[in-house]
Amino acid sequence: MLIARSQRLTHQSRHQTVWHQHQTGQLFCMQRGMMMVQTEHVQWALTPASVGWFPAHLRHRAWTVGEVSGISLHIENAALPAEAGVWPADPFLLLLMERVACSEGRRQHHLLTVVLDEIRAATAAPLQLQLPEDRRARQVAEFLLLEPHSPLSQRELAFRFGMSARTLSRLFSQQTGLRFSQWRQQARILASLALLLKGESVSNTATQCGYENVSAFIAAFKQRFGITPGEFRIHNGV
Missing domain, CATH: 2.60.120.810 (Jelly Rolls)
Incomplete structure (x- = not known):
């Protein structure tokens, strides 16, 4: 070496x-x-x-x-x-x-x-997100990475980028290994890390990442990382 x-x-x-x-x-x-x-x-x-x-x-x-x-x-x-x-x-x-x-x-x-x-x-940290290869599906993915709070539904996103909701669902399942809803939630969780590290409160972070209530955000975060958003903030000195 x-x-x-x-x-x-x-x-x-x-x-x-x-x-x-x-x-x-x-x-x-x-x-x-x-x-x-x-x-x-x-x-x-x-x-x-x-x-x-x-x-x-x-x-x-x-x-x-x-x-x-x-x-x-x-x-x-x-x-x-x-x-x-x-x-x-x-x-x-x-x-x-x-x-x-x-x-x-x-x-x-x-x-x-x-x-x-x-x-x-060591066990790999859950800090990665597979991206779809299809051009249209990749456009949807990149949009959601930039706009995790977007209220657009799966059907609306599919229409916006030129495909049916069924095609969008199939592409994400085949090319990322996740259902579209699972992928979108993981994108929101990864986006939340940046906000928490910048000092945003847990409730504000939940809102900015598209969660309707803070409880749903906390549950999704803990399922992904094994700790709550508040514990993540404390662990990183925020």
Whole structure:
């Protein structure tokens, strides 16, 4: 394993990168703020205390939500998964990432080996959202990612983007593995993370993400992440 470059991530809110790819794999460790990474097939949310891996030559773009700080390691010959992924990072893994970024040579190699062992043993965080490949269905998906609060029904969305509700349902099921209603709820939940990290209250977040009542939002959030939105805020120092 060889770390070609390590760098501190310090971006202002709404920093964006255009579509690009790297010759090396990239390992992110988020410490503050939230970064969205979109590949051609999946959108990922990197939240505080999470580690994200994106293999070499994977075409992607990224943007920040709020001010971001963290660590980025460009790695060659890493024994990491061939596919991208995001994992939760406990204090031990966060400290390891800090030590890797500050080390060189043989010590850095040994520390990175431990980091990779920790990632292999971890369960992937539910911070990804599969995107449909069909052009019309992708337009619906991108609209809902930008407008999670939209009141438009499935039938109305299908009509707006030139297909029947049945076709929209079939495309989402086939290409994302989720029913349209499930996908839409997951998009709303991922959108809620950015608002909670910016300091929005749980009730305001529920409204801005299209939930008719805060109880439904809390239940959906807990089902996805195993904690309530309020606990998520506390855990991230909001």
